[in-house]
Amino acid sequence: MERGFGVSSLKDKAIACAGNWIVDIVQTIDTWPQKSDLVHIRHEVMGVGGGAANVVLDLAAFDAGLRLYAVGLVGGDAHAGLCRSACDAAGVDRRWLKTSATAMTAHTQVMNVPGDSRTFFYHPGCNDALTEADIPVEEMAAEGVGIFYLGYINLLGALDALEGGTTGAARILSRARACGMVTVVDLVSADTSTFAATVMAALPTVDYLFLNEVEAARTLGRPPIPAGDRAGLEAAARALQAAGAGRVVLHTGQGALWFDGAPLWAEPCAVAPGDIVSPVGAGDAFCAGALYGIHQGWDAGRCLSLAHRAAAASLKGATATEGIPPLRVLLG
Template sequence: MKRGIACAGNWIVDIVHTIEAWPQKSDLVRIKAEAEGTGGGAANVLLALAAFRTGLPLYALGLVGTDRHAETVRAAVRTAGADLSGLKTTDRAPTAHTHVMNLSGDSRTFFYHPGTNDLLAEDDIAVEAAAAKGAAIFYLGYLNLLGKLDEIDPQGTGAARVLSRARAAGMVTAVDLVSTDRPEFRAAVEAALPHTDYLFLNEVEAARATGLPADPADEASLSAAARQLLAKGVRRAVIVHTPALGLWLGAEGTALTRRPDPVMPEDIVSPVGAGDAFAAGCLYGIHEGWQPEACLRLGHRAAAAALKGATATESIPPLSALL
């Protein structure tokens, strides 16, 4: 019986700066606090799953450099007790890193150096090795921030082919998007959909992936976007998350909306990683065969916990506390 989740894609070091205000051009503002941790879809989901402390086998797949940021990533994976044999190294670029400007009670802005993430190729992702070790789920994130894997060619994209390999190896596939604005955004998503069992995205990504309006608080508009993505090929479910709600639309007809418990503004340290924590909670439920309502509930509680820390996963407690 397969057990475990392989997390592939973006491995980033986030340097989170909490600032006193957003500056005008040429102005100076003070950094009130600074924290450093791992970031990116693969890193955040794997470390959130590890924070649940369930003993679930976890596998890291991706590419880092030979610099101090690479050691930060490797140390985090080792501390999580995950298998890092699929985390490869190159000296052709530095490890991806992001300077995150966080304004407490408001939002955050990212200054991203793609580094090794832009070099990640199909052959770098040891899909079959993870499957041979027993991984049941293959997670890939973030689509449209994967450099070479997002490039469109006559056969589709590298990301789509990686997902196809994962399904052929017997794994369930899960894909997460990123809120970047690139001309090929929709085409890159559509290439991957037929190889995607579960798709995670927010309202911004839903609009860019479909061309439809998607209001974060409007269930009808989010459902319309989700239905279009199912029609384009998503095999099991489209899962949309916004600050106002979580929406699960299943290929078999399940339609479920759940609104999270409110989080007091004074309890929010940083929203960095909240969406990834939501995905991790849902993925754990999917892995364990839970019903959609239970998956969304755990996703919302994990996201709420993530909001209370400066980095993406530092404040996520064990599963027993979330339940």
């Protein structure tokens, strides 16, 4: 593995997942309403979401004996209690999941139309208040953390703020690498004026970059890339690597690309439309599957296979993480 880790030494290391902690209130509706119209909520469920939360809880759901740490910021409200309880139930160490005295826990109203799409109404709360001082990577390294995940860039408020061509997120990632950690970054499809600059600032500090075709196009300032356009996706991955990223893992609904100087493609697992409950969290499940493989020293093809199996399982759950079974089931 890169950064001086041998396979056996990385297997012995812990994984810390930092960034977004969100409570998702997922509401399934019949159809998207016109302005001022009424539609029925047919089902409602509440669960923990956000990049850091989803990835660390998915990794815990694999039941593979990993040492896992939750890193981020929550408030002093009931939503924070849900985040803490989820960590405790999953056996995730939450010593670095800190509490803000001034900001609310981030939360999202997720409107899910089965067979169509989902729409998010997001209150950033503590995620926008998270700062470099809240993420003590040196302390984590001393505790044996070998992989540092950060997600999502462009949904972290203070850490995304550009100053002198860099960001707090980029500085944290640089510090993590200086401590010998492998850095993993995931993006979110936020449409902001600083999207590209924020990502570009971080790329030289990223060992593994996870993103989809929309995020790749926005980062590079290119027109939308069709999910099936392999040549366009490969060109985007090559450009991202040229801009500083280590390995690029680009996932779409039609397949995934692992790019490390040369392309490796993998097809997704087929899921019957009737089995899909919600797509919320599928991308994070994909990341968790690949991240487990990285931790174990697997080759790229094996990493992508588990990533696609985890994403397919996620589609069958209403919340971002409830559909993830143990690893022995995913690999069975």
